[in-house]
Amino acid sequence: MTSRSGASPRLLLRRLAAARRAAATGSADRTPTPGRGGPPPLGAERRSGGSGGSPPRTNTARDLLTLHVMQRSRRFLGPAAGLLTALLLVLLLQGNGFVSTLVVDMLVYAIVAMALDFLGGYAGLISLGQAGFLGVGAYGVAIAEVHFFSPWAAVGIALAVTLGLGLALGIVAVRVKGVSFVIITLAMGQVLWGLSYQWVGLSEGDNGITVSVLPTIGPIDLNDPLTLRMTVLVVFALVALLLVTFTKSPFGLSLRGVRSNEARLAALGYRTGLHRYLAWIIAVFFTGVAGVLYVFVNQLISPTTMDFSANGLFVIMAVLGGLGSIWGPALGAVVIVLFQQELSIYVSRWQTLMGLTLIAVVLLSPGGFWGLLRAAGRRWDAAIARRQRDLETAP
């Protein structure tokens, strides 16, 4: 993913040909093959001149090929892994059993974790109220559908309400940073949870609202479980790709600048408050999208979905997976859902295990799971660079 593209294949082929020519004519005798230990005895070096210098030559050719393979695989490993994951997800979602339910849950939570990461990992604003906005999206659909409208209109209304609430609350939230931001978002999440609990006339309180009829448009009927699961997958992929695109844009770069040194950024002509506000709105909106999917998948929304521990769980997903990577928190969501729904069957103290895992990851890899992958990628880059240097010094 770095700018290091290495030598082009054509250049490599040309070098390979040159190496072969050189080997054929046996012109050069100085081929200090790297990593051969200490210098050979002087006499031996002298005598070999001109006669048969071919073994190191073939070595160089093989080295070039190895380098080429390493560079290629470095470049294509990411996309290949992505494609394989997508394929795997499609396959897993085919069945009607437990596994597909688990995967759908993972995908919905992953959207929230990624949105949280966009705000926290890039702009440095960790939100502890994200479950509240998940609830707004979900309740928005449920209330609109039960009381007033068609399912599709309900989706539009839910998203509009989430966006509007994000726009309004953002004016307050984005005024503060650091711990104050954590606290203020926590307060917002708790207020939203409180509303869902106590505004019985609208939210039906403790019981929650069930949504039985899902939207249908043309051939896409969300009441069909498979269609619904595939829709969740598509929406997840869209959100993930959008967020990744955003992080690579000048705006994404500006968010990293905000986190790194906001005063400096302001002195460079950036209206940093606006950038934080936009990041907030993006994060809240996508969380609302996850909320809509949540209520379709579960066909029920109740206050427990947005209680305090849910907020904490999303932050844990993001931190465990690796803040500032988008894909990492998605991975974190996978792990946490596994803990919560699989491990809890066998181990009653699954939360203790989750806590220990979190401590281990934070201590051993501050960048989370994704940090480990990134470190591996950097090592690979370094290995490629080393080989390239070796080959260049030994023409």
Added chain:
Amino acid sequence: MTPAQASTEPALAAEHLSRRFRGVTAVADVSLRVPAGARFGIIGPNGAGKTTLFNLLSGELRPSAGRVALFGRDVTRLRPYHRAALGLGRTFQVTRVFSDLTVLENLTLALHGLHRSKLSLFRPWRSYRGLTAEAAEFAGRFGLASRLSAVAAELSHGEVRELEVLLALALKPRVLLLDEPAAGLSPAERVDIQALLAALPPELTLVMIEHDIDLLRTVVDSAAVLHLGALVVQGPIREIQDDERVRELYLGRGAA
């Protein structure tokens, strides 16, 4: 101090500027007029209020009294980003670069500062070839061309200070405030920075805080001396150097 009203507006003007922090007056009734294209120095002992004055000029701080004008436009109420957009660039005494970003990312961020592209969401920043090439060109002005992919936190102290100056220059300011650009630099790096400052376009207005009078003399043509927040003396650098009061401030009473 202000003889006749100049025909053109000064690039940067402070009028009776004051700033108090809970009873402590950090800047007291300072009035300055820096004409366009001037090279202006601000000197004074530690705690004289030089950096506070800079913060008032760049908008980091609001003045308790007085006003600031940029090319005749009152900017007293404008925030830092707005003043930057009007052509006011600055560096910081305590170096502020984006330490977890690479040199290339630092400079690209600075170059996007004045473009609408800074809010662009869908196009990768690396695909702005013109800007990234310009960033590389900027890095080449100091010896940072080979360090483009280095994270700023890994740079040496001297390189960080150089990057800091480059960030301010990337804004293509009309007025540039430099807060001790040579602080903590090696003699060789001082020469680098001196050469860079000498090569700045003549129409750029430069205001510079510097302790090192020798360095200052090679860059600025006039200067002001601050002491306890107040302006002691202002004039051509030659006169400042020989001024009795300045010697007293720097060398202590009786040394002159």
